[in-house]
Structures are given as C-alpha cells and as structure tokens.
Amino acid sequence: MQNMETVVGLEVHVELFTTTKLFCGCSTAFGAEPNSQVCPTCLGLPGGTLPRLNQRAVEYTIEAALALNCRIAEKITFDRKNYFYADLPKGYQISQFFSPMGTGGYVEINLDGKIKKIGIHQIHLEEDTGKLFHAGDDILTSAYSRVDFNRAGVPLIEIVTEPDIRSAEEARLFLQRLRSILRYIDISDCKMEEGSMRCDANVSIRAAEGSALGDKTELKNMNSFRSVYKGIEYEVERQSGVLKEGGKVIPETRHWDESKGITTAMRSKFVSADYRCFPDPNLPPLETPAEWVEKIKEKIPELPSSRSRRFIDDYGLPPYDAEVLTVSRGLADYYESVLRYHRDPKAASNWIMSELLRLLNAAGLEVDECKIQPEALGKLLKMIGDEVISGKIAKTVLEEMFASGEDPEAIVERKGLVQISDESALEEIISRVLENNPKSVEDYNQGKKKAMGFLVGQVMKETGGKANPQKVNELLKEKLDG
Amino acid sequence: MNLRDITAAELTAQVTNDSGLLKPVSESLYDLHEKGRDLNVFISFDKQHLEQETAALAARLARGERPSLAGIPAVLADNICTVFYPTTCASKMLAEYRPPFSARLVESLQQKGALITGKTNMEEFGLGCSGNSSHYGVAKNPWEAERTAGSGAAAAVSTSSALLAFATDTVGELRQSASFCGVLAIRPSYGRISRSGVIDYASSMEQVGVAARTTTDLALALEAAAGPDPRDPTSLKAEAPPYASLLESGEGKLKAAVPESWDRTSGLEDGVKDCFQSELEQIKAMGIEVDFVELKHFREAPLAAAVISAVEAFSNLANMDGVRFGCRGSAASLQEMYTVSRSEAFSSKLKKFIGFGALVSSEKYYRKHFLKSQRMRTRIKDELAACLEEYDLLLTPTTPFAAPLAGGSLDAFHLLDPANFYTAAPALAGLPALTFPVYTDDGLPAGLQLIGETGDETALLRASLRLEKGRSPLKFPEPGSM
Numbered sequence: 001m002q003n004m005e006t007v008v009g010l011e012v013h014v015e016l017f018t019t020t021k022l023f024c025g026c027s028t029a030f031g032a033e034p035n036s037q038v039c040p041t042c043l044g045l046p047g048g049t050l051p052r053l054n055q056r057a058v059e060y061t062i063e064a065a066l067a068l069n070c071r072i073a074e075k076i077t078f079d080r081k082n083y084f085y086a087d088l089p090k091g092y093q094i095s096q097f098f099s100p101m102g103t104g105g106y107v108e109i110n111l112d113g114k115i116k117k118i119g120i121h122q123i124h125l126e127e128d129t130g131k132l133f134h135a136g137d138d139i140l141t142s143a144y145s146r147v148d149f150n151r152a153g154v155p156l157i158e159i160v161t162e163p164d165i166r167s168a169e170e171a172r173l174f175l176q177r178l179r180s181i182l183r184y185i186d187i188s189d190c191k192m193e194e195g196s197m198r199c200d201a202n203v204s205i206r207a208a209e210g211s212a213l214g215d216k217t218e219l220k221n222m223n224s225f226r227s228v229y230k231g232i233e234y235e236v237e238r239q240s241g242v243l244k245e246g247g248k249v250i251p252e253t254r255h256w257d258e259s260k261g262i263t264t265a266m267r268s269k270f271v272s273a274d275y276r277c278f279p280d281p282n283l284p285p286l287e288t289p290a291e292w293v294e295k296i297k298e299k300i301p302e303l304p305s306s307r308s309r310r311f312i313d314d315y316g317l318p319p320y321d322a323e324v325l326t327v328s329r330g331l332a333d334y335y336e337s338v339l340r341y342h343r344d345p346k347a348a349s350n351w352i353m354s355e356l357l358r359l360l361n362a363a364g365l366e367v368d369e370c371k372i373q374p375e376a377l378g379k380l381l382k383m384i385g386d387e388v389i390s391g392k393i394a395k396t397v398l399e400e401m402f403a404s405g406e407d408p409e410a411i412v413e414r415k416g417l418v419q420i421s422d423e424s425a426l427e428e429i430i431s432r433v434l435e436n437n438p439k440s441v442e443d444y445n446q447g448k449k450k451a452m453g454f455l456v457g458q459v460m461k462e463t464g465g466k467a468n469p470q471k472v473n474e475l476l477k478e479k480l481d482g
Numbered sequence: 483m484n485l486r487d488i489t490a491a492e493l494t495a496q497v498t499n500d501s502g503l504l505k506p507v508s509e510s511l512y513d514l515h516e517k518g519r520d521l522n523v524f525i526s527f528d529k530q531h532l533e534q535e536t537a538a539l540a541a542r543l544a545r546g547e548r549p550s551l552a553g554i555p556a557v558l559a560d561n562i563c564t565v566f567y568p569t570t571c572a573s574k575m576l577a578e579y580r581p582p583f584s585a586r587l588v589e590s591l592q593q594k595g596a597l598i599t600g601k602t603n604m605e606e607f608g609l610g611c612s613g614n615s616s617h618y619g620v621a622k623n624p625w626e627a628e629r630t631a632g633s634g635a636a637a638a639v640s641t642s643s644a645l646l647a648f649a650t651d652t653v654g655e656l657r658q659s660a661s662f663c664g665v666l667a668i669r670p671s672y673g674r675i676s677r678s679g680v681i682d683y684a685s686s687m688e689q690v691g692v693a694a695r696t697t698t699d700l701a702l703a704l705e706a707a708a709g710p711d712p713r714d715p716t717s718l719k720a721e722a723p724p725y726a727s728l729l730e731s732g733e734g735k736l737k738a739a740v741p742e743s744w745d746r747t748s749g750l751e752d753g754v755k756d757c758f759q760s761e762l763e764q765i766k767a768m769g770i771e772v773d774f775v776e777l778k779h780f781r782e783a784p785l786a787a788a789v790i791s792a793v794e795a796f797s798n799l800a801n802m803d804g805v806r807f808g809c810r811g812s813a814a815s816l817q818e819m820y821t822v823s824r825s826e827a828f829s830s831k832l833k834k835f836i837g838f839g840a841l842v843s844s845e846k847y848y849r850k851h852f853l854k855s856q857r858m859r860t861r862i863k864d865e866l867a868a869c870l871e872e873y874d875l876l877l878t879p880t881t882p883f884a885a886p887l888a889g890g891s892l893d894a895f896h897l898l899d900p901a902n903f904y905t906a907a908p909a910l911a912g913l914p915a916l917t918f919p920v921y922t923d924d925g926l927p928a929g930l931q932l933i934g935e936t937g938d939e940t941a942l943l944r945a946s947l948r949l950e951k952g953r954s955p956l957k958f959p960e961p962g963s964m
C-alpha cells in the first residue's frame with residue numbers, strides 16, 4: 001500500500017465579465033436586491049423563453065479557450081441539460097454538451113522550477129442557476145425556501161481538466177495559474193469568495209502509477225484556494241484510510257465542511273443522473289470562421305508562462321522572481337515600466353517583491369491602485385544605485401511615497417535624507433564615536449570583533465541613519481586596524 | 483353589419499372611410515360570439531376589451547392614420563401571449579396565467595389596426611388537433627356540432643367570428659383544423675413569423691400560421707405578420723415579400739407532383755379519397771401538369787415528427803413546475819410539489835406525450851429513437867427539396883379524413899395520429915404549406931394541401947388564388963344555425 005498515487009481532476013466554473021446575462025439583457029451586477037435583475041427569459045416564463053445569445057460571452061469563451069491552448073469548435077452549438085430543481089427556472093440548463101467551445105488544451109504550472117502541463121479536457125459556455133435560501137439547513141428539512149433569480153442566466157464557463165493533477169499542491173498551483181491567465185485576458189475577476197470562480201474536485205487514489213484508477217469522489221463547496229487544498233488533502237487521507245482498512249471507496253458527492261475541516265457524504269438532491277441532453281432547438285449553430293477566431297487571438301496579451309520565461313531570459317531573474325512578478329498582468333506591466341526608468345532588473349524585482357507587495361498587501365490594494373507611479377519607483381532605485389540614499393532610508397522614503405504619492409527626490413530633499421558618503425565628514429564623526437567609546441575600542445583590539453557592529457551602529461545613530469554603511473565600515477576598519 | 487360576405491380588404495376600406503362602422507362591426511362580433519357560445523370556440527372574449535379596441539382604432543383613424551388591417555377582426559390561439567387576455571394554452575396549468583408581455587405578432591397586428599377580439603380554444607399546448615385535451619372542452623365544428631373543429635381558430639373563421647385567425651402549426655394542427663372547418667390556412671416557412679411571445683411547445687417545428695376565408699385575406703394577413711425579428715433566433719433573416727401586392731392568379735405553366743404513396747394510409751376515408759382524385763382531374767383541366775412521384779421517406783414523417791416534438795415538448799414544458807407561476811399543488815416537499823402540480827394540471831394525454839418524450843431522450847433510447855428521427859428528418863428534407871427543384875408544388879390531401887366525431891376515442895393517446903400523415907413532412911422540413919377547402923360528397927369540408935419551396939409562400943398563394951378563381955364560391959356554415 002505504500003506507493004499510493006493521488007489522481008485529481010478539477011471542474012472549474014468561472015463567471016464572465018459581461019454586463020448582461022447569457023440569453024437576455026438583464027444585468028449581471030453582483031449583490032443587487034433579490035429578483036431585481038430578472039425578466040421573462042431568465043425567469044422562464046411561458047412565452048418568454050426564447051434565448052438571445054450574448055455575443056460578447058461567446059467571444060470571451062473563445063478567448064479563454066485560446067489562452068488555455070484549446071482547439072476551437074468549428075460550430076458553436078448549445079444543448080439542454082434537463083432536470084427539475086427550484087433554482088432552475090426553465091427546467092433545463094442551456095449548456096454545451098455535445099460540442100464544447102474548446103477542447104484538448106493545457107495549462108503549465110511551475111513545480112519547484114519544473115514545468116508541468118495539466119491537460120484541459122474541455123471548456124464550454126453555459127448559464128448559471130438562481131440561488132436558494134432555505135429557512136432551515138437544507139431543502140429537505142426546511143419549512144420553506146426562497147429563490148433569488150438574479151444569478152439565473154449569468155454566463156459561466158466551465159473548465160474541465162484531465163485527471164493530471166497528482167497532489168493538493170498541484171491543484172492549488174493549477175488554480176492560481178488558471179486565475180492568473182483568466183485575469184490576464186480580463187474576462188473574469190475569478191473571486192472564489194464571491195463565487196465568481198467555483199471549483200469541484202474529482203479525487204481518487206490508486207495503488208501505483210499507471211495502475212487502474214480507484215473509485216472517485218466529487219468534492220463540492222470549497223470556497224477558497226486554501227479550502228481546495230485542504231479538502232483534497234483530507235479526502236486523500238480519508239480514502240487511503242478506507243483502503244488500508246480493506247474497505248472500498250464509495251463513488252459519491254462529498255461536501256467540504258470548512259469549519260470542521262472534513263468532507264461528508266452529501267444528501268442526494270432531487271437531481272436525476274440522466275440529464276436527457278439534446279441540442280437546443282431555439283439556438284441555431286453559430287459558425288466560427290478562422291478570421292473571427294484570429295481576430296480574437298490578436299486580443300490575447302502575452303500570458304504568464306511566456307512572460308515569466310522572458311523575464312528569466314531577458315532580465316536574468318531567478319525563476320521564483322519571474323513567477324511572482326508575472327502572477328498578474330498589472331504587476332508584470334508595473335515591473336517592466338519601472339525598468340524603463342531604471343534598468344536594474346534584480347534591484348527592481350527585490351524592491352517590488354519585498355517592499356512594495358508588502359505595503360500593497362497590508363493596505364489590501366492591487367498594484368494598479370498604488371499611488372507610487374513606476375517612474376517614481378525608478379527614481380528611488382536610481383537614488384539607491386547612485387548611493388544618494390541608503391537602502392534603509394529608502395525604505396522609509398518608499399513608505400512615505402506609498403502613503404502620499406510624493407516624488408522620492410522631493411521627500412529626500414525636504415527631509416535632508418541624502419546619504420553621507422563624504423569621507424572627511426564621516427572621519428570626523430567616526431573620531432568622535434571612537435573617543436566616546438573607549439571600552440568598545442579596547443574590546444575590538446582584544447579580538448572581540450563584535451564590538452565593530454556596535455561602533456557602526458553608533459555612527460549611524462550620529463548621522464540619523466544617513467551615513468553610507470559601506471563607507472563607515474571601511475573607514476572604521478582603517479582607523480581601528482591602522 | 484354582415485361579416486359573412488366581406489373580405490378583409492373591403493372591410494378595411496369601408497371602416498377607414500367611415501369609422502362610424504366600427505360600432506356595428508363590434509356589435510356583430512359580439513352577436514356572433516353569443517350565437518356560437520355552444521361551439522366552445524373561445525377561451526377569452528371580452529366585450530369591454532373589444533369596445534376599447536374599436537375606440538382606440540377610431541381615434542387613430544380620426545388622427546388620419548391609415549393602418550393596413552384597420553377594423554379587421556382577428557383571433558389568436560391561446561398559446562400566443564397577450565397582456566390584455568390570459569394565455570392558457572387550454573391547460574389548467576396556465577388557467578390563471580397573464581403574461582407580462584404580448585407576442586411580437588400581437589404588437590404587429592395591433593399596430594396595423596386589427597381588432598384582436600378573443601383567444602381561441604385549442605388542444606392543450608398544441609397537442610394535435612383531433613383529441614379532447616383542452617381544459618375548456620372540445621371546440622365543436624360549425625358544420626356539424628357533433629364533430630370536432632380541431633381548433634377554435636379555424637372554427638372562428640368558419641363562422642365569421644373573425645376574418646383572420648392566427649394559430650401555431652407544429653405537425654399540422656392549423657392546416658388540419660382548417661381542413662375540418664372548410665377554411666384556407668397557410669403555414670409559412672419555418673422562421674417566417676416570429677415565435678417571440680408564443681409559448682414554446684416543439685420549437686424546431688412550431689410555426690405560427692394564419693387562417694382566412696379568401697386567398698387575398700390570407701396574403702394580407704401573412705404580410706402583416708411575417709418578417710425578421712431579432713428576438714427570435716430562429717427567425718428568417720430575409721425580409722418577407724409583400725405578399726398582397728405580389729398576388730395574382732396567372733395562367734402560367736405549373737408543374738405539380740403528388741406522392742405516389744398518397745393513398746397508402748389506413749386512415750384514408752373514401753370520401754376524402756374520391757374528393758382528392760376528382761380535384762386532381764379539375765386541376766389538370768385548369769392546365770396544371772400533375773405527375774405522381776416516388777417519395778420514399780414521406781410516410782416516415784409522422785413518426786419522426788412525433789418523436790422530435792415529444793422530446794422538445796417534454797423539455798419546453800419543464801418550466802411548468804408550480805414554482806413561479808401556474809398551478810401549484812399542495813405538497814410536503816419540492817419533489818412532491820412538482821409531481822402534484824403537474825399531475826393535477828396536465829391532461830392525461832399530455833402526460834403520456836411528455837412521458838414518451840422523456841423516454842426517447844433518455845440515455846438508453848437517445849440514439850435509437852431521437853437521433854434516428856433526426857436523421858430521418860434530414861432525409862425527408864433532402865427528398866422534398868429535390869422534388870421541389872423539379873416541381874412547383876407538391877399536392878396531397880390535408881388530412882385523410884373529414885372532421886372526426888367528438889368524444890369517444892378522442893381521449894386515447896395515439897403516438898401516430900393518422901391526421902398527421904400528410905402534414906408532418908413539410909413541418910419537419912420547414913416548408914410552407916397551404917390548405918385549400920374542398921368538399922366530400924357528404925357535403926363535409928376537407929382540404930387540398932399545397933406544399934412549396936422554402937421561403938416561397940408567394941407561389942402557394944398564387945396557386946391558391948388560381949384554384950379559388952377556377953371554381954364556385956367557397957361555402958361556409960350559417961352562424962348560429964346549429
């Protein structure tokens with residue numbers, strides 16, 4: 001039983017950034033008054049159900065399919081998935097069952113510097129359902145339930161991976177990269193917490209690589225990347241436990257309970273397993289001529305994998321830096337803009353990754369909301385490079401820039417923060433420090449090299465941190481050893 | 483005002499000239515409605531609404547407007563949505579349903595000055611035309627009240643309660659009932675009249691048609707109703723021809739084909755058979771060439787049509803779940819609510835039909851029945867297209883029998899309703915088809931069906947006018963004579 005292998009496939013639903021629903025003109029805005037964004041079409045009223053296809057949603061889906069390296073279907077067709085449920089107004093969901101928009105793609109993830117391709121089985125476009133609010137725990141035990149149809153008919157894309165994922169960590173990396181790609185092409189905000197990105201996981205384990213797959217369970221209700229990770233991890237443990245005890249994994253849908261950190265078998269919904277899918281007779285097939293697809297392709301920007309490779313090749317960045325900087329298009333753009341003002345790729349990367357991202361995270365801001373313009377950060381880096389200010393001073397200047405958006409030169413000027421590199425000025429201060437600290441000098445002479453650090457600190461203190469630390473070190477050493 | 487011997491064009495001219503005539507028109511309509519109450523033609527008819535419509539029209543005429551259908555009484559089958567009348571589909575399910583919108587067709591007719599007097603009886607949701615599934619009882623035939631009319635729409639035209647009637651024709655309902663009631667009717671090419679606001683039943687075949695008492699009226703009505711509609715994705719993109727002005731009988735050479743298997747149906751009554759044969763002789767005498775042709779797949783049409791319409795109806799009627807509108811049965815759970823609501827509100831015939839639809843679309847039978855029927859449909863389409871390349875028209879009886887007796891076996895569910903023998907093929911192929919009234923030796927009306935090339939309703943209307951001119955005036959039953 002030791003060589004157990006985890007096999008995971010993901011089904012990811014993503015709400016598209018269209019302003020209107022997939023088959024009617026209702027708004028898709030999040031958080032409106034319940035049932036305020038509805039019409040006869042998305043309510044499934046008799047006589048009102050004829051769909052009018054949202055062209056923008058189709059283009060977004062093609063764009064996503066291309067970004068995930070998929071083949072595009074020659075004809076776009078829609079099918080009906082028939083089942084009864086209170087959040088499904090028409091009694092069927094319009095989806096793409098027979099001929100998904102894109103097939104046979106892949107997404108690259110970076111596993112400790114090694115690139116792994118996760119296959120994309122298919123990507124298709126479909127409509128969302130409404131939302132149920134139960135008076136009790138669930139539909140079976142509640143005295144009544146209420147339905148909000150604002151979400152009914154909102155365009156969703158479903159991305160189905162091949163069972164290529166081998167661990168919870170790979171699943172997390174895949175989702176991060178997928179989100180990053182979809183944000184690059186700007187078709188969704190992919191917020192799992194708001195439900196604009198949802199993920200179900202099919203989890204199974206098998207004795208060894210290449211052996212027959214065990215029965216799989218489908219995990220639902222994971223509302224963050226962290227819960228996807230934890231849910232899969234838990235489920236793998238649980239299944240191995242069952243197998244070790246000689247039991248069998250029951251193929252079923254399981255619910256991830258975030259508060260308890262466990263999965264539980266879900267009560268069956270009244271959903272028939274046979275969806276009786278057939279082509280929607282109200283939606284004639286739509287051709288996808290090559291010129292159209294080509295035009296959509298032109299809109300796709302450089303995507304994270306190739307941008308990250310370019311950052312490594314062109315700027316000599318370590319793979320980790322390149323990965324972090326290309327997570328979002330905004331951040332990668334920001335980085336490259338900074339380089340236009342001060343071409344020191346590694347310094348720019350260090351400052352953005354350690355300092356700027358820390359400030360942004362603490363403030364809960366995205367890079368495009370940052371008050372520090374790339375030009376200003378470039379100037380700051382140049383001042384560090386030219387030894388006008390020390391790195392330590394630069395950190396405080398950066399904080400001030402972040403808060404006020406003020407120009408770094410102006411801040412340094414106003415506060416008199418220019419670094420003291422002038423040797424005569426420094427020698428004077430150093431002599432004073434040595435005079436005032438005879439004990440430390442003696443310690444140093446007796447071989448206690450630590451005393452050096454104390455003396456440097458004293459010099460820095462005297463200069464209000466403005467002394468060039470490298471120079472101070474050199475000069476102190478000269479004086480003490482000489 | 484005598485509405486019996488007036489054409490739509492004459493009535494419009496008179497009313498436009500003297501809007502004072504609208505009052506006697508509206509009074510006659512009311513009288514006719516009262517006299518014909520026993521026939522069960524109408525589901526909704528409201529004197530007050532009629533008065534409002536005539537007052538509004540009088541005001542428009544006074545302002546100098548000259549709408550093309552001014553003052554023409556028209557009725558609508560009760561599956562065409564109207565804000566001013568309930569729209570029941572003759573089902574208990576929708577007995578209280580008042581759509582918050584009117585069909586695109588209704589808007590066009592109102593804009594053109596037609597008086598929409600009432601909503602007519604039909605088989606539940608459009609389920610054939612020779613049963614008794616209507617929640618409001620069988621619509622009786624004005625020729626012999628113990629026989630069925632097939633639809634209230636055709637009966638209303640037959641009794642002059644309306645000069646025009648608009649109703650859907652899925653497998654042949656409108657043409658068959660026009661044949662039973664001795665009036666003309668045309669089912670235009672699929673997509674010619676918008677289905678926006680028409681309650682979806684079997685979307686890929688369903689098409690709104692019109693019944694009238696003369697070819698000229700038919701042309702006028704079709705012109706008013708036809709045309710592209712962005713709200714209906716299956717609507718034909720091309721503008722509809724100006725049928726009325728293109729109408730002329732002409733003496734040109736016409737070649738007509740008759741399927742040589744036309745008499746190979748068990749349901750064929752001798753009266754209808756003799757009548758059709760003598761019609762063919764008359765047609766030849768008019769200088770029209772008639773050939774018998776082999777159409778191998780024509781006889782397969784009723785089965786394919788039954789399977790496809792059942793699957794589509796099963797899905798289209800799934801929105802009738804008691805959640806947002808319609809009958810809601812009292813139940814302890816959601817599942818039970820569906821079962822109770824639908825069991826109580828649907829007729830047994832409809833339940834069997836949609837049950838059949840659910841069966842043949844299930845995974846087990848999808849390929850064997852549904853896909854096979856779709857392939858059959860393609861063969862029928864190709865065969866008819868090839869035939870109509872060589873011939874101007876295809877001629878058949880409209881139904882194998884005159885109006886059936888009401889009651890008795892009407893309750894039974896016949897998947898292969900023999901009434902569909904001639905009408906199913908053009909419905910599957912989306913071709914225009916017209917029925918022209920003829921009479922059996924017993925004095926009962928029957929129909930001669932003319933099938934034309936897709937998009938060419940004009941050819942059918944011209945042939946119909948040629949038939950009309952070449953014979954004595956059509957007969958209509960005396961209103962209130964029963």
Ligand SMILES: [Zn+2]
Nearest residue numbers: 024026039042
């Ligand atoms: Zn809507």
